[in-house]
Amino acid sequence: MSSPALQPRTRVTRIAQEAVDKARLSVVPRVRTRAPRMPFMTLVSLVLLAGIVGLLLFNTSLQQASFAASALESEADTLAAREQTLRMELDELRNPQRVASQAQAMGMVIPAAPVFLDLETGETSGVRTPATPENALLLQPPAPVKPAVLAPRPTYVEVPAAPRVEEQGATAAGGTDAKPRKKRNR
Template sequence: MSSLVNPGRVRVPRQAPSAIERARLALVPTRTVRAPRAPFAVLVALLLGAGVVGLLMFNTHMQQASFYATSLQQRADALAAKRQALEMEVARLRDPQQLAAAGRKLGMVVPPVPAFIDLRTGKISGIPTPATSEDTMRITSLPAGLPEEFNKKPRYIKLPPPPAGNSVQTQADDGPASAGGTPAGGRNNSATAR
């Protein structure tokens, strides 16, 4: 109630002057804090270096894969060529003439009259005769002879010797003489060479 009687007086507790001094606010100049540049530069350099190293490793891996693929392709081509050579060798060995020649080397001959045995009944059809080396058949064709034109004997023509007393010097047998344009002795060699 006393406060109602004397409303103008408010009681403020006393504080120490040092606390008041500390509680006063003062303007402080703003400090701009700069982040250090060195860590950011190192981070960017590390990222760039890692990217370049990764790109080089990827490129090297791709080159190695390309070399491996090329070597595999060359190996496949070599194996395909070897397979083709073996198939050609098998086809050559399966040739009936090759088989007949191999059988002849082993002493086999073709029977003149074949005889057959029916395995179910045991009956022999045909007359079995022993084969001899005289009964063999020709398995290769005869060599081709030369045509008639190549079997003719050559004809030789004798030419008379040139006269000894002639003073005109001749060059070679087929060359022209000195000045006249006709060969030595006045004969035309082209007519006699026929």
């Protein structure tokens, strides 16, 4: 009976041995497969070249936009200055004093007594008198007279004239005012 008991053990051992043999790792020679480098290098080069060209185009467009913006700012400043000048001219042209002066220069006269018109009834109130240059109101009042203290009489001071060059030469030749000159030896 001992043999049947041994039989399962040997059988298990033999199965286990086969499993161990199958499960054992063995060194497999490495197979080197190289991917071709040329297509990869070409792809990388094309991507880099496209990036550089894209950056160059982007930079160029930014510079053009910058030049356009500075030109537009300059034009806006010029137009703002022109607008301010025109507004000042318009204010001067609308000045009532200037309008009245030009009207008077053309012969128009401001009436001395105004007449009012009632728009509801159509009647006028006030005395209607013709406006003439003699009884017109003055736009520019006469200039005030300066007090005598502010406008003193001018004071004149006479200064003796310096002797002429000809007279100085005659005096030097006469010997009275002449000084001896020293000669220089070189």
